[in-house]
Amino acid sequence: MSYLARRLLTFPLVMLGVSILVFFAIRMIPGDAITAMLGTEAGLLTPAQRESLAAYFGIDQPILIQYWKWLIGVFQGNLGISVIHGKPVLSIILERFPLTLQLALMSMVVALAVGLPAGVFAATRNEKASDLIVRVLAMIGQSTPNFVVGLLIIYALSAGFGILPTMGEFTPFLTDPLRNLGQMILPAITLGFAFAASVTRISRSAMLDVLSDDYVRTARSKGVPKRSVIWRHALPNALIPVVTLSGVEFGYLLGGAVLVEQIYALPGLGRLVLEAILQRDYALVQGCVLFIAFNFLVVNLLVDLLYVTLDPRIRLGEGG
Amino acid sequence: MGMLRAIFSHPSGRIGGTIVLIYVVVAVLGLFDLTPHNPLQQYRIDRLHAPSIVYWMGTDLFGRDVASRLMKGVGQSFLVGVSAVALATIAGTILGLTAAWFGRLWDGLVMRIMDVLLAFPAILLALLIIAIAGPGTWTSVAAIAIVYTPIFTRVVRGPALSIKSREFVDAARTFGSSKSYILTRHLLLNLVAPLTVQVTLALAWSLLTEAGLSFLGLGTQPPASSLGLMLADSRNLMETAPWLLIFPAIAIMISILGFNLLGDALRDILDPKTRSRTA
Numbered sequence: 001m002s003y004l005a006r007r008l009l010t011f012p013l014v015m016l017g018v019s020i021l022v023f024f025a026i027r028m029i030p031g032d033a034i035t036a037m038l039g040t041e042a043g044l045l046t047p048a049q050r051e052s053l054a055a056y057f058g059i060d061q062p063i064l065i066q067y068w069k070w071l072i073g074v075f076q077g078n079l080g081i082s083v084i085h086g087k088p089v090l091s092i093i094l095e096r097f098p099l100t101l102q103l104a105l106m107s108m109v110v111a112l113a114v115g116l117p118a119g120v121f122a123a124t125r126n127e128k129a130s131d132l133i134v135r136v137l138a139m140i141g142q143s144t145p146n147f148v149v150g151l152l153i154i155y156a157l158s159a160g161f162g163i164l165p166t167m168g169e170f171t172p173f174l175t176d177p178l179r180n181l182g183q184m185i186l187p188a189i190t191l192g193f194a195f196a197a198s199v200t201r202i203s204r205s206a207m208l209d210v211l212s213d214d215y216v217r218t219a220r221s222k223g224v225p226k227r228s229v230i231w232r233h234a235l236p237n238a239l240i241p242v243v244t245l246s247g248v249e250f251g252y253l254l255g256g257a258v259l260v261e262q263i264y265a266l267p268g269l270g271r272l273v274l275e276a277i278l279q280r281d282y283a284l285v286q287g288c289v290l291f292i293a294f295n296f297l298v299v300n301l302l303v304d305l306l307y308v309t310l311d312p313r314i315r316l317g318e319g320g
Numbered sequence: 321m322g323m324l325r326a327i328f329s330h331p332s333g334r335i336g337g338t339i340v341l342i343y344v345v346v347a348v349l350g351l352f353d354l355t356p357h358n359p360l361q362q363y364r365i366d367r368l369h370a371p372s373i374v375y376w377m378g379t380d381l382f383g384r385d386v387a388s389r390l391m392k393g394v395g396q397s398f399l400v401g402v403s404a405v406a407l408a409t410i411a412g413t414i415l416g417l418t419a420a421w422f423g424r425l426w427d428g429l430v431m432r433i434m435d436v437l438l439a440f441p442a443i444l445l446a447l448l449i450i451a452i453a454g455p456g457t458w459t460s461v462a463a464i465a466i467v468y469t470p471i472f473t474r475v476v477r478g479p480a481l482s483i484k485s486r487e488f489v490d491a492a493r494t495f496g497s498s499k500s501y502i503l504t505r506h507l508l509l510n511l512v513a514p515l516t517v518q519v520t521l522a523l524a525w526s527l528l529t530e531a532g533l534s535f536l537g538l539g540t541q542p543p544a545s546s547l548g549l550m551l552a553d554s555r556n557l558m559e560t561a562p563w564l565l566i567f568p569a570i571a572i573m574i575s576i577l578g579f580n581l582l583g584d585a586l587r588d589i590l591d592p593k594t595r596s597r598t599a
Contacts (some may be wrong), residue, residue: 010435017436028452139584143577145528147535148569151551155558155565255441259532263555273444274536277451285451293439 007304011297018293019074023067026286034059038083079287084279089287093269097291100261100268102173102180103187104253108246110192115199116242122200123207124230134200141197147259150190154263157186170267187264191257195249202245206238213237240310247303254299255292326589327582333589336581343394343575350395355388359545368561378563380553390567392545394575400457400540401526404464409519411465412472413511417503419473420480431477434470442467446529447538455538463533464526475518476511483510513590520586524579531572547572 034053035042045053054060058069073079079089122134157163173180210216211234219229258270265271269288276284327333349355356376363369363383371378377386419430437445449463483489484507492502533539534548542549547568554564 010432013432014435014439017432018439021436022448025448025452139580140573140577143524143580144573145531145576147532148551148572151555151558151565152569155562158559159562252441255444258443258447259535262536273447277447277538282451285448289440289444289448292441292444296441297439 004305004308007301011301015294015297018297019071019290020067022286022290022293023070024063026282027063029282074290079290080283082276082281082284082287084276084281084284089284090291092272092284093287093291096267096269096272098172099170099266100254100257100270103184103191103257103260103266103268104250106184106188107192107195107253108250110188111195111199111249112242112246114192115196116203118196118200119203119205119242120207120230120235120238122204123211126208131204134204138197138200138204142194142201144194145259146190146194147263149193150187150260150263153186153190183264183266187260187266190263191253191260195253198245198249199242203238203242206241207234210234210238240307243310244303244307247299247306251296251299251303254295323589327585330585330589332581333585336578336583336585339574339578340582343578344398346391347395347398350391350393351399353392355385355391357385357388359384359388359392360543361385368557370561371563377567378561380550380561380564381557386550386563386567389545389550390547390571393547393550393568394571396457396540396544396546397527397530397548397575400460400464400530401523403461404526404530405468405519405522407461407465408468408472408522409515411469413476413508413515415469416473416476417480417507417511420477420484421499421503421507427477430473434473437466437470442525442529443532446533450533450538455533455541457540457544460530460533460539464529467529468522468526471522472515472518475514479511479514480507483507517583517587517590520579520583524576524583527572527576527579 034045034050034057038045042050051060058066061069070080077090079093081087082089082092085092118134118138122131122138125131154164171179171183207230211230213234216229216234219233220226224233255270257268258274260266261268261271262274269292273285273288273292275281276288327337353359357363361384363379363385365383366375366379367383368381369375369379369383371386375385375387377390379385380389415430415434419427440448445467446460446463449466450459453459453462489502489506492506497505530539530546531548531551534546535552536548537552540546540549550568551565551572554561554568558565
């Protein structure tokens with residue numbers, strides 16, 4: 001079976017596994033589901049009220065039937081009702097998702113705009129002082145957690161220029177693009193910082209590989225200018241691992257922006273998960289985790305498809 | 321000794337090894353309370369005191385010595401990081417080895433479960449586990465261990481599959497060696513190199529994850545000290561007392577950098593094919 005067919009076949013299986021894990025994980029929370037949903041207020045319920053609530057939410061049925069009904073609901077776009085927000089989980093997620101998506105896209109732009117030229121620059125000056133500086137900076141960048149970068153940026157701005165990033169009411173892009181970009185640029189730089197360092201390292205490494213290939217040597221010996229050899233001959237082939245890395249990182253950013261959204265008080269998906277956990281809104285936790293894992297898997301699948309499309313030599317059918 | 325010499329003659333290894341060595345010393349001092357001051361003692365008269373001879377890194381809002389809390393925090397992060405990576409290494413090695421050795425249904429089952437765990441961004445899976453078990457130090461250990469187990473399983477299973485079909489394993493079978501002997505002496509010993517690299521890199525990730533969880537208030541709980549917690553506390557005071565932000569930030573950055581550099585050096589030393597490509 002080809003690699004692609006195998007990937008496409010395993011996708012629904014893994015997604016099914018994810019749904020089982022998420023559903024049963026939430027039910028492993030100590031205490032009964034009604035107490036988990038209502039918190040201390042559950043103590044005020046009479047046994048009859050408790051029973052009717054259990055029947056209403058379907059939690060008086062065997063666990064496998066509960067899972068089956070929940071799964072059918074998920075396929076119909078019903079992820080349950082948030083206790084805290086009093087709204088359908090999916091509608092809350094869809095309200096918050098555009099911000100996280102925009103943040104991930106902007107971070108990727110930042111990372112590629114900085115990392116790609118830096119990696120190419122370092123590769124063309126292999127083992128020289130400038131290469132060493134880029135490598136050291138990339139290593140430091142990769143070792144700095146994004147919340148540390150965020151805090152240092154906020155501190156540098158407030159101490160150096162007496163300004164603080166705009167927090168509070170978030171403006172969607174379509175309402176006021178300029179204000180939105182003003183609010184999003186610092187979080188995007190924060191999130192793109194370590195990503196840029198990874199892009200720098202991988203593009204340098206890929207360029208070094210490509211620059212030692214025969215066709216590059218041939219182009220050079222034919223007198224093609226150095227700039228043209230680097231940007232037109234070598235770079236397109238060195239981009240494959242960069243594209244793969246960017247795709248995988250993008251998947252992480254869609255679900256892993258919790259810390260940056262928290263620092264900049266951005267009402268995105270990551271912050272929604274955190275709030276749901278802290279407020280013990282389990283339907284919301286369950287829905288968010290499922291939604292993020294689904295996105296992550298879809299992005300990874302697309303990256304794999306892109307990988308095979310970009311490099312026709314890749315045939316990973318045999319055990320790849 | 322040979323390995324130590326190799327590490328310290330590698331440029332990244334020299335810097336990374338030195339940082340890790342200093343980090344471990346500070347962590348051990350912190351864990352055994354060998355700090356300049358009691359990390360929980362509140363010197364109320366010296367609240368938000370700038371760094372000085374008495375308080376090397378200043379004091380916090382409650383008058384607690386930042387240097388002592390930082391040492392305690394480094395110890396705490398180290399304890400969480402090492403425990404989590406040890407658990408992940410043991411679980412991942414057992415699962416990877418047995419999956420490769422027994423194959424068929426067991427291999428399929430283990431690897432599909434690992435695929436499911438890998439379908440979550442690391443911090444999200446950790447948050448899900450904390451949502452179930454509640455925040456705390458040992459929940460963080462369990463969460464980080466579960467997050468990184470699939471990586472160790474994959475790292476072990478791949479090479480174990482190829483070693484399993486090598487002639488010396490066939491020879492051991494022919495001589496009547498037991499399964500456990502072959503698994504531990506032949507397969508496991510040949511996996512020490514990739515595992516060593518992975519452990520070092522996983523330590524860097526686990527320090528990062530622990531700091532992130534504590535920063536969100538879901539890891540180490542106050543009044544215990546943790547670098548992530550110290551950073552979270554510094555947020556509202558960074559303009560008046562920047563030392564509350566700068567020292568823990570530097571400590572986190574340098575410790576992760578140290579483990580990353582050491583991991584890269586080990587990868588170069590143990591797998592010469594990657595040399596000069598990854599730095």
